Amino acid sequence: MKVLMKGNEALCEGAIRAGCRFFAGYPITPQNEVPEYMSWRLPEVGGHFVQAESEVAAINMIFGAASTGVRSMGSSSSPGISLKQEGISYCAGADIPFLIANVMRGGPGLGNIAGAQGDYFQSTRGGGHGDYKLFVMAPQGVQDMIDFPTHCYEIAYKYRVPAMILADGIIGQMMESIEMKTPEIDPKNLKEPDWALGINNTGRPKRRVTSYDLREGMLEKMVLERVKRYRELEKEVLWEEKMTEDAEIILVAYGTSARVSATAVKMAREKGIKAGLFRPITLSPFPKKRLFELASKTKDFMAVEMSLGQMVEDLRLSINGKANVHLHAKPGGSLIAPEEVFDSIIKVTKEGVKDYATIK
Amino acid sequence: MYLGARLSGFGGQGVVSAGVLLAYAGMLDNKNVSFFPAYGAEMRGGTANCSVVVSDEQVASPVVTAPDVAIVFNEPSFAKFEPLVKKGGVLIINTSLVNSKSTRKDIKIIEVPLNQMADKLGNSKVLNMIALGALSKVTNAVSKESLSEAIPKVYKKLKPELIELNRKAVLEGYNYIN
Numbered sequence: 001m002k003v004l005m006k007g008n009e010a011l012c013e014g015a016i017r018a019g020c021r022f023f024a025g026y027p028i029t030p031q032n033e034v035p036e037y038m039s040w041r042l043p044e045v046g047g048h049f050v051q052a053e054s055e056v057a058a059i060n061m062i063f064g065a066a067s068t069g070v071r072s073m074g075s076s077s078s079p080g081i082s083l084k085q086e087g088i089s090y091c092a093g094a095d096i097p098f099l100i101a102n103v104m105r106g107g108p109g110l111g112n113i114a115g116a117q118g119d120y121f122q123s124t125r126g127g128g129h130g131d132y133k134l135f136v137m138a139p140q141g142v143q144d145m146i147d148f149p150t151h152c153y154e155i156a157y158k159y160r161v162p163a164m165i166l167a168d169g170i171i172g173q174m175m176e177s178i179e180m181k182t183p184e185i186d187p188k189n190l191k192e193p194d195w196a197l198g199i200n201n202t203g204r205p206k207r208r209v210t211s212y213d214l215r216e217g218m219l220e221k222m223v224l225e226r227v228k229r230y231r232e233l234e235k236e237v238l239w240e241e242k243m244t245e246d247a248e249i250i251l252v253a254y255g256t257s258a259r260v261s262a263t264a265v266k267m268a269r270e271k272g273i274k275a276g277l278f279r280p281i282t283l284s285p286f287p288k289k290r291l292f293e294l295a296s297k298t299k300d301f302m303a304v305e306m307s308l309g310q311m312v313e314d315l316r317l318s319i320n321g322k323a324n325v326h327l328h329a330k331p332g333g334s335l336i337a338p339e340e341v342f343d344s345i346i347k348v349t350k351e352g353v354k355d356y357a358t359i360k
Numbered sequence: 361m362y363l364g365a366r367l368s369g370f371g372g373q374g375v376v377s378a379g380v381l382l383a384y385a386g387m388l389d390n391k392n393v394s395f396f397p398a399y400g401a402e403m404r405g406g407t408a409n410c411s412v413v414v415s416d417e418q419v420a421s422p423v424v425t426a427p428d429v430a431i432v433f434n435e436p437s438f439a440k441f442e443p444l445v446k447k448g449g450v451l452i453i454n455t456s457l458v459n460s461k462s463t464r465k466d467i468k469i470i471e472v473p474l475n476q477m478a479d480k481l482g483n484s485k486v487l488n489m490i491a492l493g494a495l496s497k498v499t500n501a502v503s504k505e506s507l508s509e510a511i512p513k514v515y516k517k518l519k520p521e522l523i524e525l526n527r528k529a530v531l532e533g534y535n536y537i538n
Contacts (some may be wrong), residue, residue: 004384004393004514030399090415113399174422175395177387256421263420335423 002177006165007145008033010178011101014146015073018153019185021047022072024061026054026080029113030169031103034075055080059087066091066098067209069196071153071187075101077169078205079117081127088162089128093211095195095226097156101150101165103172106333107171114333115256120310123166124284131223133230134203135163136284138237138254142176148245150182155236157193157230166283168306170256170335173323237289238281243269244294247276249349251289252315253304254280257336261304263342273349281298291318300348302326304341306334308359324348326356361391361416363497363501364424366455367491368409369433374488378431381412381514382492386414387507394422407436413499429499430459431491433474450498452491470498472536478529483522486529493533504534 005013012034015023023042025035033050035318042049048065052058059074062261066072076084081102091098104119106112126132135155137148145167152163192198197207213219226342243265244250253261268275278301279293280287295301302321309329328344330336340360347353365382371374376397385397396411411424416537429450430441438458445451447466456475472494481490489507494506508527512518518526 002387004380004387004395113401169399170396170422173397174401175383175393176419176422177383177393259420274381335421337425338420 002179004175005142005146006033006175007139007142008103008172008175009037009073010082010142010146011149011165011172012037013180014149015099015184016041016045017146017180017182017184018150018358019071019190020073020149020153021045021186021187022062022065022070022076023047024050024052024058024065025075026052026058028077030105030115030172031075031077031101032342033172034101034103049256055083056087059084062098063087063094063096065090066096067094067197068154069192069198071099071190073099073101073182075103077103077105078107078116081119085128088134089126089130089132091162092126092128092132092134094220095160095208096209097153097162097344099152099156099163099165101167104166104168112333113169114336115171115173115224116304116331116333117168117255117257117306118308118310118331119166120283120305120307122287123164124314125207127360128154132226133161133233133284135159135161135233135236135282136166137163137281137285138166139171140255140258140279141171143178145171146178146180147182150185155233158197159233161229161233166255168256169333220359226354234285236282237285237287239287239290240279240281242277244276244278245296246274247298248274249300249302249345250276250278250294250298251302251304251341252278252311253279254311257304257306261341262334263338264345267338267342268345273345275345286314286318288314288318291315292320292322295319295322298323300324300326302328302344302348302356304328306330306336309357324354329357331359331360361501362428363414363468363499364416364426365412365495365501366409366424366426366430366444367412367433368407368430368437371406371408373408373433374396374485375408375433377514378488378492379412381507381510382412382495383414384510385502386412388403388506388509389414389502391415392417392419394419396422408436409437422489429495431495433487433491434458435460436488452494454487468498470494470537472530472533477532477536481525482530483525483530487524489526489529490533490536491533493530494537497529497534497537504530
């Protein structure tokens, strides 16, 4: 049965279906429906919701709750996510899995409350201090918002890394008809991880959750052990392709930009231009190998993003000089129109502009 | 089939809630739908508007910049959206509150005295339902039956007599259009 749901609410329902039973957060537009929904929905399933006094308090509450093994979640929007970076780094350093959602808005600074994609670097490069990575998924609609939390928890617990859902204000605020397909997980049926502090911890050797070791050489050992898991994590890369087989130009875009690009590809095909779409579903890990493969037969790639040109750098690293990489960028919380992207496709394919880059 | 709609008016005129109902009705008609509110830093009594897409295909952008149909509930909305309606599109004007006249010859103008009609039904709040009824008749994008069916699904706390009143208002708007 289909239901009509808002992206932010679908994200919450998806997390609860995935067994999330603790949420702490602080309000910020355009993700306010997340704490609002969690505040009444979590108690219904025996979970706990805390309206924290600040973003920093919220992330540290999550650190505590997740340390016990309870599936926990936090969410915010760009400036709020910046505030949480210290806590995220601590969780990554202590190998504590949890789910965090960033419903991006325009930046930098306080920016605006429109949807944007300016937090790509922050999300895929760690974001806080120190050597670490997150597992990052990029939803392109409300169906993804309800489906992704299950996968995020699975990966986060398997590799002991924090997982992030990187959405934008448009996906958070829009309503679409969706299906609830993911299984409902009862946390009572989940095995307590062997690192978790647990609730009833009598009669077993003591466990320690920490992000530091001051003894000489020990931190290096901790980090190198984590790197092994990061390497394994590479195989969890996900992407989607549309009409890339015969493409002379491939648009590369995630989230809302991918939806807009899909329309631009259709417009191009109607005019006889062989355009295709490559949509990274995971941003970290990034689908480098597949893009490199595609570069052996497609000459032109174009990153389409609602930021100054951030994902384009991962695209360039993936293509590694084997094909031309172009950019269609729109910062400042403004939506890209399919017609604009179509114009850029014409510039590259018909007018043969080299190293095409438009920032408007 | 693709319909991009924009609904706009004062906060409190039921513009956003009518948008949700329109999307829900489209879903009942087995269409792909999206609803997107303008969530600017508005205050009570300020302006409110939303985008709704009803389509056979997957919805690309949920933000409708050139609407196939726009419903303007008040004067500021007329000023903002009248110029944006797509060539060959429809502009539904609430003549109870909008005095301006459109000079555009390339769009279809539908004038409906929404407030007066709602008052006649005994509840000024149902003006948004009258507007949706008119939209249903003019565009065929959603059926009046689906609008009617969607009412208790979207407004879950509505009392039975008010569900009936809202349904009556949808019909009223539908029948107003020749």
